[in-house]
Amino acid sequence: MAAPRIDRAMVHHVAKLASLSLSDSEADRFAGELARIVSYVEQLETLDTKDVPPTAHVQLDRAPWRDDRVEPCLSHEDALAQAPRVEEGGFAVPTFVE
Amino acid sequence: MSEGVIAIADRVRSGEQSAEQVARDALARIEARDGELHAFLHVARDAALAQGRAVDARRARGEALGPLAGVPIAIKDAICTRGLPSTAGSRILEGYVPPYDATVIERLRAADAVVVGKTNMDEFAMGSSNENSAYGPAKNPWDVSRTPGGSSGGSAAAVAARLTPCSLGSDTGGSIRQPASLTGTVGLKPTYGRVSRYGLIAFASSLDQIGPFATDVRGAARVLSVVAGRDPHDSTSLAAPVEPFEEACGRSVRGLRIGVPEEYFAEGLDPEVAGSVRAAIRELEAEGCVVTPVTLPHTRLAVATYYVIATAEASSNLARFDGVRYGLRVGGERDLRAMYGATRDAGFGAEVKRRILLGTFVLSAGYYEAYYGKAQRVRTLVRRDFEAAFRDVDVVCSPTAPTPAFRLGEKVDDPLAMYLSDIYTLPASLAGLPAMSVPCAPTRAGLPVGLQIVARPLEESTMLAVAAAWEARSPARDRAP
Numbered sequence: 001m002a003a004p005r006i007d008r009a010m011v012h013h014v015a016k017l018a019s020l021s022l023s024d025s026e027a028d029r030f031a032g033e034l035a036r037i038v039s040y041v042e043q044l045e046t047l048d049t050k051d052v053p054p055t056a057h058v059q060l061d062r063a064p065w066r067d068d069r070v071e072p073c074l075s076h077e078d079a080l081a082q083a084p085r086v087e088e089g090g091f092a093v094p095t096f097v098e
Numbered sequence: 099m100s101e102g103v104i105a106i107a108d109r110v111r112s113g114e115q116s117a118e119q120v121a122r123d124a125l126a127r128i129e130a131r132d133g134e135l136h137a138f139l140h141v142a143r144d145a146a147l148a149q150g151r152a153v154d155a156r157r158a159r160g161e162a163l164g165p166l167a168g169v170p171i172a173i174k175d176a177i178c179t180r181g182l183p184s185t186a187g188s189r190i191l192e193g194y195v196p197p198y199d200a201t202v203i204e205r206l207r208a209a210d211a212v213v214v215g216k217t218n219m220d221e222f223a224m225g226s227s228n229e230n231s232a233y234g235p236a237k238n239p240w241d242v243s244r245t246p247g248g249s250s251g252g253s254a255a256a257v258a259a260r261l262t263p264c265s266l267g268s269d270t271g272g273s274i275r276q277p278a279s280l281t282g283t284v285g286l287k288p289t290y291g292r293v294s295r296y297g298l299i300a301f302a303s304s305l306d307q308i309g310p311f312a313t314d315v316r317g318a319a320r321v322l323s324v325v326a327g328r329d330p331h332d333s334t335s336l337a338a339p340v341e342p343f344e345e346a347c348g349r350s351v352r353g354l355r356i357g358v359p360e361e362y363f364a365e366g367l368d369p370e371v372a373g374s375v376r377a378a379i380r381e382l383e384a385e386g387c388v389v390t391p392v393t394l395p396h397t398r399l400a401v402a403t404y405y406v407i408a409t410a411e412a413s414s415n416l417a418r419f420d421g422v423r424y425g426l427r428v429g430g431e432r433d434l435r436a437m438y439g440a441t442r443d444a445g446f447g448a449e450v451k452r453r454i455l456l457g458t459f460v461l462s463a464g465y466y467e468a469y470y471g472k473a474q475r476v477r478t479l480v481r482r483d484f485e486a487a488f489r490d491v492d493v494v495c496s497p498t499a500p501t502p503a504f505r506l507g508e509k510v511d512d513p514l515a516m517y518l519s520d521i522y523t524l525p526a527s528l529a530g531l532p533a534m535s536v537p538c539a540p541t542r543a544g545l546p547v548g549l550q551i552v553a554r555p556l557e558e559s560t561m562l563a564v565a566a567a568w569e570a571r572s573p574a575r576d577r578a579p
Binding site for chain 1: 194195196197198290291304330333334337399401402403405406413417420421422423424425426427430431432433434435436437438439440442443446451452454455456458459460462465468469471472473474475476477478479481513514517528529530
């Protein structure tokens with residue numbers, strides 16, 4: 001495939017997908033750096049991998065089921081203790097449904 | 099007095115020295131040296147003394163003490179410790195105090211080890227020099243103008259300077275082995291799944307593995323035997339029995355087959371490092387090992403493969419830092435998405451943003467198969483390289499890092515040059531294999547050099563036998579800065 005053009009607009013697009021707010025000057029700097037890294041990564045294209053299966057993980061065992069019994073867990077209080085804002089016994093977030 | 103893990107545990111168990119006194123001595127060394135080294139982000143003075151006294155009380159009651167009785171240990175700040183700050187070297191977790199212990203911490207405490215503090219690291223373990231720590235880098239005790247390596251640089255520096263006899267780090271692409279090499283310590287990355295990742299702040303989940311640093315091979319083996327083993331809290335942890343790793347350190351290596359990959363002695367390798375590592379391999383041959391060349395032809399593609407896979411996984415793992423449940427929160431009284439963006443922009447450093455952007459890009463529509471899919475297939479080829487080599491040999495020996503410790507600031511403006519310093523450690527990570535670094539002869543300037551030993555899955559014992567056999571002959575043995 002053709003190498004993608006990594007410019008300010010592309011970086012802003014990807015940053016939005018990643019929930020990062022970047023200034024234009026940050027986006028410009030990352031565009032240059034990412035373009036170099038992506039062009040380095042393009043060397044993978046030199047290899048024919050049509051018949052090679054992907055490796056997503058190297059886990060040796062299948063994950064076993066644990067016994068279905070209730071075990072102690074964090075208290076409600078402990079779970080909320082590190083939250084920047086708490087309201088009515090829950091994590092407080094800005095309104096996201098009008 | 100600075101001694102290894104085994105000697106300290108023996109003294110505390112026999113009652114020759116109290117665990118509280120051992121902790122006091124370690125804290126005094128940290129107090130004296132850490133202003134310069136910055137190995138620690140947090141020193142747990144009160145908790146360490148209390149833990150030491152608790153160990154002494156158990157002994158006074160006649161209870162049998164654990165294998166790490168009174169042994170001071172430093173913990174990489176990516177590992178959650180109940181009641182002690184755990185920031186992973188990031189501003190976004192500044193002040194975060196986890197409400198639970200990682201499984202490895204529970205096991206250390208149950209073995210009567212004493213946690214003395216949390217160590218400096220590259221932010222979210224992303225880096226090879228410690229310069230990506232949001233709190234400023236740790237320094238190399240051999241030359242404080244140089245890096246101790248990364249990302250577990252603080253854990254390596256603490257052990258190299260003999261502030262503690264051992265520490266825990268985590269290794270995703272070399273983050274235990276490379277700093278061990280650069281600081282002249284023993285550093286061990288177990289087989290993927292050997293040690294529980296529960297409570298390790300995740301970077302790349304298919305690669306991350308916790309492991310020990312120590313001043314000697316037996317010390318590392320003892321810490322590994324304490325932290326290893328199946329954990330119901332980590333579905334990727336393995337049920338394989340925890341072998342007597344320490345006993346393996348005394349095993350004969352006569353007849354053991356060592357493979358030397360030609361690809362690891364190619365362009366970019368410092369000639370002094372090459373000479374030191376080849377000399378170590380010759381010594382192992384004199385010990386009765388059989389040395390043969392092997393080929394790992396996809397080595398040259400490991401850096402590209404790793405940076406696609408690790409950043410893809412990181413972009414997903416780091417989505418949890420959103421200003422809602424823990425850590426920093428910036429702005430956003432009215433707009434949720436603006437709050438996410440502002441929090442993450444203020445909380446993450448440049449390298450973390452760079453990797454989140456790269457990882458998001460390689461997973462994005464239109465590019466997923468070309469980059470992420472491709473890298474996963476090349477990862478299979480890297481694994482097959484090792485599978486083929488291990489049909490003919492028992493371990494693979496090579497340099498751990500292409501150069502000795504470089505100067506702080508030397509590579510900071512060139513991300514790609516920094517990534518290439520992990521070229522020899524990345525392949526074993528991609529293949530999930532156990533691998534460790536053991537000090538060999540230093541350079542003429544006195545900088546440490548590491549020999550990397552890689553073994554088959556779950557064959558830490560074989561790897562440790564080779565490491566101990568070399569250590570017994572190594573000119574770097576007991577050499578401290």
